[in-house]
Amino acid sequence: MPVTSVVVTGIGVISPLGNDFSQLMKALLAGCSGVRELPELEAVGGLRSRLAATVNGIDPKQIPRKFRRSMSNMSIYAYLASQQALIMANYPVEQLNSGDLGVFIGSTLGSTTTSENFFADYFRDHSLERMKTGLFFQLMGHSCAANVAQSLGITGRILAPSAACATSSQSVGYAYEQILMGRQKAILCGGADEFHPLMVATFDIMHAASTHYNQQPTATPRPFDRRRDGVVCGEGSGILLLESESSAKQRGAEILAEVVGFATISDTSSIASPNIGAMVKCMELALADAGLTIADIDYVNAHGTGTEQGDIAEAKAIQTLFAGQVPVSSLKGHLGHTMAASGTIELAGCIGMLQQQQLIATLNLDEVDEHCRGIDHLQQNRVQPVKTILKNNFAMGGINSTLILRSYMND
Amino acid sequence: MTKEEVIELIDSSLAEEFEVERSDMTPEANLYEDLGLDSLDMVDMVIVLEGAFDFKIREEEAIRAIRTLDDIHCFVWGKIEEHS
Numbered sequence: 001m002p003v004t005s006v007v008v009t010g011i012g013v014i015s016p017l018g019n020d021f022s023q024l025m026k027a028l029l030a031g032c033s034g035v036r037e038l039p040e041l042e043a044v045g046g047l048r049s050r051l052a053a054t055v056n057g058i059d060p061k062q063i064p065r066k067f068r069r070s071m072s073n074m075s076i077y078a079y080l081a082s083q084q085a086l087i088m089a090n091y092p093v094e095q096l097n098s099g100d101l102g103v104f105i106g107s108t109l110g111s112t113t114t115s116e117n118f119f120a121d122y123f124r125d126h127s128l129e130r131m132k133t134g135l136f137f138q139l140m141g142h143s144c145a146a147n148v149a150q151s152l153g154i155t156g157r158i159l160a161p162s163a164a165c166a167t168s169s170q171s172v173g174y175a176y177e178q179i180l181m182g183r184q185k186a187i188l189c190g191g192a193d194e195f196h197p198l199m200v201a202t203f204d205i206m207h208a209a210s211t212h213y214n215q216q217p218t219a220t221p222r223p224f225d226r227r228r229d230g231v232v233c234g235e236g237s238g239i240l241l242l243e244s245e246s247s248a249k250q251r252g253a254e255i256l257a258e259v260v261g262f263a264t265i266s267d268t269s270s271i272a273s274p275n276i277g278a279m280v281k282c283m284e285l286a287l288a289d290a291g292l293t294i295a296d297i298d299y300v301n302a303h304g305t306g307t308e309q310g311d312i313a314e315a316k317a318i319q320t321l322f323a324g325q326v327p328v329s330s331l332k333g334h335l336g337h338t339m340a341a342s343g344t345i346e347l348a349g350c351i352g353m354l355q356q357q358q359l360i361a362t363l364n365l366d367e368v369d370e371h372c373r374g375i376d377h378l379q380q381n382r383v384q385p386v387k388t389i390l391k392n393n394f395a396m397g398g399i400n401s402t403l404i405l406r407s408y409m410n411d
Numbered sequence: 412m413t414k415e416e417v418i419e420l421i422d423s424s425l426a427e428e429f430e431v432e433r434s435d436m437t438p439e440a441n442l443y444e445d446l447g448l449d450s451l452d453m454v455d456m457v458i459v460l461e462g463a464f465d466f467k468i469r470e471e472e473a474i475r476a477i478r479t480l481d482d483i484h485c486f487v488w489g490k491i492e493e494h495s
Contacts (some may be wrong), residue, residue: 065430066449129467132458133451 003244006179007408009253010089010241011348012081012190016053016234016335020084024345025352028334028360029381033218035232035336044197048211049204051220053234053336054195067151070137072111073194075147077237077341082148082188085241089253091186100185100247102156104175105145105192105239106167107340112196114138144192144237156184162340165303166264166395167191168238169343169403173262175242176403185247191340192237199233199339206272208307209233221306221337222364223330224315224372228306234336238344254410257351260388261290261404271398274310278400279317283390286402292388294322297404299359301350301391304330305337314392315372322375329378333363343393347405350389354407358383417464417491418484424463425483428455438481446480456483466490 013020016034017027027034034053041050060068060076071079082105086096095101114135121130137143142160149158157178161170168191175187193199203209210230213220222228248255263285267278287293300322302314318328331346338345353359361378368377389405412420422436431446442448448456457469464487468474471490477483 066447069451129469130458130462132455134455 003180003182003246005245006176006242006259007245007248007255008240008257008259008351009243009248009255010085010091011256011351012084012088012237012239013345013348014055014058014077014081015236015238015338015345016055019055019058019080021088021348021352024348028331028349028352029356029358031334031361031363033334033363034234035217035220037214037217041197041200047197047201047204049200049209049232050214051210051217051232052195052200053232053338055236063151067147069134071147072114072138072143073235074107074111074192074237075138075144077194077235078105078144078148078192078239079151081190081192081237081239082152085188085239086152089241089243090251091241092251096153097155099156101154102158102175102178102184102187103145103149103154104159104161104171104187104189105148106161106163106171107144107191107193108162108164108167110139110141110143111194112198113194116196148188154188163399163401164395164397165337165339165342166393166399166401167340167343169391169393169401170264172240172242172259172344172347172403173264173401176259176262179242179244186241186243188239188241190237190239190344193235193339193341195233195235203231203233210306219364221332223302223304223306223333223362224311224368224377225365226367226369228308228311228369230307231305232336234338236338236341236345238341238348240344240347255408257354258406258408259403260406261286261292262402263289264399264401267398267400269398272396274313274394276313276317276320279314279392279394280320282400282402283317283321283392286390286404290404292404294326296388297322297326297390298386299353299389300326300328301346301389302328302330303392303394304362305332310394311369312371314394315375319374324375327359327376327378327382329360329362331360333365343401347391347403350391350405353386354389354405357386359386412491414488417488420463421460421483421487422480424459425456428459436480438479438484440480441478442480460487464491466494
């Protein structure tokens, strides 16, 4: 029987705003910020930003040492979030090794912290004699996906997309396509990243990191705001359990939402700068994939990182397509930019909005930048009917990705 | 170092590295069956011991025959006596 619908049955979240889905939603709805000052960044020469949205309050030791030894923080976050998603979905333990379940989890890089620790030791005397066996497993590009599969005993397909800020959006999109093709019945998909000063430096050297709010951490980032000054880097993991509708129904699982459209394209106009036309194209392709029109979209969840160029381009792209008719917000004012995890942590927020029938405003959007006007910016949470959500992620490297989620009526 | 000090340094180093309960670290404890170590751990164990005692042992054939904690105690004590 061909698969006609792909649904979400589980959500796992490790984030700067809490370490499960309900904590995340509570903090988002309350307008909380996960951004904090990191005084240790003062010791990094040349780095102007002192802020980060970090994960707190997890206990890695709940993971058996034999699995944890090959994990850096990003894999720990991915494991904990994956475990939550499986538990929420009530996914049968005996089906983990059936081959029906895959793992599509990516990160921006392998562990930079592990890499730094290795080279700091290596450069002492250029000796490899102190190198332990866990090193490679933390450095490899598919560290999160492999560690999750190994530790949970999942034997289906493995994929580790790496597309910077669009990573987890692609993970979900590719999982949606694989399930539609009937190659897997279910896939744990998403992304994870761990904080390292290099992450901030990447944006700081391009004048795209927030540097003027070091004394007021929660006042930044400020997506679409006149006084925005850049990205605040974060970390965490967001994992969704995607499943064919028939598999979910057969198990009697509660369906949380439906994934109905996906598009990802390469924008070759620049490796770093966003392009309005390419953003519009990506959203149009996702709508076409879903068989929907702009009139069907109730809300746009923007990538909206709080950078000068990115916010203007995305606002203009949304205006081009939706002409100010659809409410728009970014969750990065709350969460900072959780990089490879941002797509799925924010998708979790979108599913929460579908459940609550309440749209969450952009935090710190006090005065809309004149260049970002022409769209319906959410500056207050808004209670309204919401059925279909379009979610953008636009990444360095010219990678655009758009997903479309729809609410689902359980029988 | 006395033999007791050597044993203590071995046990504390391995307990920290492999998160093994000290109460389980009896001399006769089998590293694989009783302490739950595996082949990757055995590679790391050599590195931990080299770091703790500042010697090189990875090429030693005798390491392959190690099965119990007491085997490690005897092997390391032997190396220390060899160089004293």
